[in-house]
Amino acid sequence: MYDEIFDENHLVRPHCEVLRQWLLQADEHLIAEKRREADVLFHRLGITFNVYGEDQGTDRLIPFDLIPRIISAPEWQRLQAGLRQRVQALNRFLYDIYHDYDIIKAGIIPAEQVFANNQYQPGMQSLKLPRNIYVHIAGIDLIRHSDGDYYVLEDNLRCPSGVSYMLENRKMMMRLFPELFADCPVAPIDHYPALLGETLRASSLNPDPTVVLLSPGRFNSAYFEHAFLAQQMGIELVEGPDLYVRNNQVFMKTTSGPRQVDVIYRRIDDDFLDPLIGNPDSMIGVPGLYAAYRTGNVVIANAMGTGVGDDKSIYPYVPEMIRFYLGEEPILKNVPTWQCRRKEDMKYVLENLHKLVVKETQGAGGYGMLIGPASTKKEREWFKNAITARPDNYIAQPTLCLSSCPTFVEQGIAPRHLDLRPFVLSGKKIQMVPGGLTRVALKEGSLVVNSSQGGGTKDTWVLEGEPC
Missing domain, CATH: 3.30.1490.270 (Dna Ligase; domain 1)
Incomplete structure (x- = not known):
């Protein structure tokens, strides 16, 4: 098992020295107090989630671990290059399967795995999208194996979530342990909402577009994130009844009258976006939205039909996509x-x-x-x-044997398995903030990091320049 802090000789990795010193000097009672303070603050801010199917209907905190995960600058440079390459190829693939079908004609991917896929949207065929971008926001799940190398576990291309926890984890660490940041050159991530807003605005041909975030509502497990991102970007958080379509144009109801919408950052699955072409019982979508989209009067981010690209039966072909569309060897490995x-x-x-x-x-x-x-x-x-x-x-x-990182558990400090979800934005250019959401399996021996399955999160530190 690869340890994120100690090497095979049980020596601390150079970029983790400050963390080791901090752990050696950490006062157990002070840490326990800081953990309680973090829980109180997360509750006060409403940073919670709910699990579908639970009877109690109450929101739950995602457990937050105080020991950060540290990534060196050279490691991040390689990861960043690999993520850019992968997302670029996936966008090319999605354009291709709705237009030219070159990768299918070449015999690289069987036609039935694309056209018979439940996520394939025939109505997207031949539809021209600005800059040919289908995936504006991607969440790429990475793990580090026992060989020390990173592997892509899956690509999340529909409505990837979790970025609000990444941002709030950083705010919490800076509040609780400001002295650590004084000693360590940690790359900032607080500009993510600005980059996301820039990406969404760049998706429209309108030079001054109106952008909204379409949420299913407060009972959705990620509603905190929807409200958080809308507030941070300075855009309206809307639900289906707040929008309507007239003459194939989308309008938002406001106190001063209708306002045309140019870009919809949707956090709703394809089937529920428009009851006229998807689930007819959907109460969270917008009737007529699909027609407005087909006409080119509104941009939907991420585009409809992107689910083909993150289907796990398509995942094995991504390395070949990179070779086919980009003429490059994949930087990141597949499992x-x-x-x-x-x-x-x-x-x-x-x-x-x-x-x-x-x-x-x-x-x-x-x-x-x-x-x-x-x-x-x-x-x-x-x-x-x-x-x-x-x-x-x-x-x-x-x-696979996921890498481990020291984690505060009830018994003290113990290694726990983790993964990493960086968020990749595609607009006029491909951008991302350094790091991502680190999820940790809090149960001893568990490889499942999902919050719905008992997982927690950590702050992710990408170092700038020399190790701290």
């Missing part, structure tokens, strides 16, 4: 993946369920997943039947 739709892959998976991670191709949030080494015989039997019934609905990967 080896078996596609159960292939007979030989399914045979291997069924025979090795006890040591593989099995995922639904369109699953999210840590649900619909089997972690073989931690599974029961009953769970493996259930997945065996499910895979046999719908092989195209599942992929499998080896059980």
Whole structure:
């Protein structure tokens, strides 16, 4: 297992020296008090989430760990280059499958995996989007394996969430431990809302566009983030009933009358955006929105139909996308993946369920997943039947050993597994702030970092220049 702070000789990594000194000098009672203070502040700010299906209907805090995850400047430079490359290729792929189909004609990706995909939107075919951008905001999940290298675990291209926690974690650390930042050249991230606003405005051909954030409402698990980002960008937070379509143009209701909307940063899935072409029972969408979109009178970020690009059955082809569209070798690695739709892959998976991670191709949030080494015989039997019934609905990967970082738990400080979700913005250029959301599996031995599955978060420090 790769340790983010100590090397194989149990020596502290150079860029983590200040953190080691801080931990050695940390007063246990003071740290406990700081943790309680953080919980109180997060509650007061409303930084909570809820888990769908829970009876109590109460918001929960995402556990916040006080020990930051540190990334050196050279590491981040390589990650940044790899993320730019990957998102650029994914945008090229999405344009291609709705226009020229070159990657399908070349035989690199089977046609049925694109056109029969539940997320494919035939109505997007031949639709011209400004700058050919489909994914304005991407959240790319990375893990570091025991070999010390980073791997992309999945690409989130529809409505990636979590950036508000990244920002609030940094604010909390600066409030609780300002002395650490005085000793360490940590790259700033507080300009993310400005970059996001710039990206959204750049998606419109209107030089002074009206941008809104469309939310499903306060019962959505990420509603805090919706309100936070709208406030930080200085744009209106709206829900479906706040908008209407007239003459294929989208308008927002205001106290001073209708106002035309040019860009919608949507936090609603495709099926619920417009009940006239999606789910007819949707009460959170805008009737007629799709027609306005097709006419080119409004931009939707991220574009409709982007879900094909983050389907887990498409994920294995991303390295080939990079070679095909960019003529470059992938900088970031993919995790080896078996596609159960292939007979030989399914045979291997069924025979090795006890040591593989099995995922639904369109699953999210840590649900619909089997972690073989931690599974029961009953769970493996259930997945065996499910895979046999719908092989195209599942992929499998080896059980990777996620890197660990010291974490405050009830017993004291102990290593816990973590991942990293950087947020990549595509507008006139591809931009990102240094770092991302680090999620940590707080349960001992667990590899599941999702907040809905008991995970927490950490501040992510990317160092500028020399190690601190």
